[in-house]
Amino acid sequence: MTMYNPKRELFAFAVVLLIVVGFPAIVFGYQYVYQPRSAGDVKVFDLTAQVPEGGGWQPERITVNQGDRVRLRLHGADVVHGFAVGRLDVDPVVVRPGEVEIVEFVAEEAGQFTFYCDIWCSPYHYRMRGMLEVLSPDGDLPVEPPTATEKHLNELGILVDEPHPATFYPTTTPSAEAGRLLAEDYATVVEAWRDVEKLRSTSSSDVFAALQSETPDLTDEERWDLIAYLWSTTTTPKQLAAGKRLYAKNCAACHAMTGTGDGPAWEHLQDEPQSFADATTMAGGTSWIYYAKTARGGMGTGMPYFGTLFTEEEMWSLVDYVWTFVFNYDDLSW
Numbered sequence: 434m435t436m437y438n439p440k441r442e443l444f445a446f447a448v449v450l451l452i453v454v455g456f457p458a459i460v461f462g463y464q465y466v467y468q469p470r471s472a473g474d475v476k477v478f479d480l481t482a483q484v485p486e487g488g489g490w491q492p493e494r495i496t497v498n499q500g501d502r503v504r505l506r507l508h509g510a511d512v513v514h515g516f517a518v519g520r521l522d523v524d525p526v527v528v529r530p531g532e533v534e535i536v537e538f539v540a541e542e543a544g545q546f547t548f549y550c551d552i553w554c555s556p557y558h559y560r561m562r563g564m565l566e567v568l569s570p571d572g573d574l575p576v577e578p579p580t581a582t583e584k585h586l587n588e589l590g591i592l593v594d595e596p597h598p599a600t601f602y603p604t605t606t607p608s609a610e611a612g613r614l615l616a617e618d619y620a621t622v623v624e625a626w627r628d629v630e631k632l633r634s635t636s637s638s639d640v641f642a643a644l645q646s647e648t649p650d651l652t653d654e655e656r657w658d659l660i661a662y663l664w665s666t667t668t669t670p671k672q673l674a675a676g677k678r679l680y681a682k683n684c685a686a687c688h689a690m691t692g693t694g695d696g697p698a699w700e701h702l703q704d705e706p707q708s709f710a711d712a713t714t715m716a717g718g719t720s721w722i723y724y725a726k727t728a729r730g731g732m733g734t735g736m737p738y739f740g741t742l743f744t745e746e747e748m749w750s751l752v753d754y755v756w757t758f759v760f761n762y763d764d765l766s767w
């Protein structure tokens with residue numbers, strides 16, 4: 434005969450409890466705690482696009498894991514906006530009021546990526562930025578290696594905000610093609626200057642000063658043609674075309690399509706945008722100064738920063754393009 438054993442009943446109860454509660458807990462835990470850390474999840478986010486005065490992007494920060502497929506449902510709340518992500522291969526889309534746009538991509542690279550509006554939507558349009566964080570498999574957010582700009586600013590002590598009036602500047606528009614023809618007769622001088630890094634860290638005013646002694650029998654105008662040619666050797670037509678596209682979308686609202694600094698948005702700004710067509714200041718600055726200013730932005734001047742939006746190649750295409758307001762490359766045989 435069996436005796437009622439309270440101990441045994443307790444044991445049976447514990448076993449049943451373990452099966453009933455424990456098993457789902459393990460499955461649930463695996464799926465919801467462990468699984469999202471592994472690659473290949475689909476993460477869906479609703480993102481509202483609104484002018485910065487109305488709140489900008491909501492939410493402003495999105496965090497996913499490396500390898501996740503990210504699906505963004507973009508809701509247009511007020512006016513037409515554009516959605517773009519810097520340094521990622523994601524096609525920009527237009528977000529219209531009252532409509533929902535879907536953007537989908539795989540977050541292949543860990544790091545921080547700025548998403549922004551690429552359509553002029555308000556005087557404060559440039560504040561319409563948010564952050565996409567992609568965590569590495571161990572849950573870290575990799576620290577970005579210092580960019581070329583930061584290295585250069587620190588090592589060479591580039592003064593981004595100092596005025597840089599030129600000692601020498603052209604009074605007519607120098608022609609790169611005229612300079613190219615002259616260059617054939619001044620091969621040794623030209624060869625010594627044909628160094629991209631040297632040309633990017635020297636102002637054209639300083640190059641002119643050096644050419645005064647290196648090419649004593651040229652006129653000032655001819656020296657400037659030679660400089661326009663030297664400047665053209667730091668870029669390519671393809672780079673300039675890319676620079677022009679980026680400029681039209683991101684810079685022209687303030688700096689104007691003509692480079693003269695009086696784009697439609699200039700009156701909302703703290704300071705007047707620089708005129709890239711003004712050789713008296715442009716010739717006094719270096720390409721590195723213009724790169725650094727574009728990357729870092731101004732200090733409370735209204736000049737936005739673009740360093741987190743564009744790749745280094747895109748940044749240089751912009752700087753190269755800005756020089757076309759000073760030098761004429763139009764009829765150059767490249």
Ligand code: HEC
Binds near residue numbers: 685702727731
């Ligand atoms: C919202 C207006 C605005 C936009 C957009 C803008 N800028 Fe500017 N930018 C300014 C203002 C204002 C200044 C002058 C004050 C300063 O230097 O900080 C300036 C100055 C500059 C300078 C310094 C020129 C010098 O002589 O030192 C560079 C270079 C420049 N901008 C490049 C760009 C490029 C390239 C873009 C587009 C990718 C751009 N800016 C977009 C407003 C703007």
Ligand SMILES: [Cu+2]
Binds near residue numbers: 515550552561
């Ligand atoms: Cu906008």
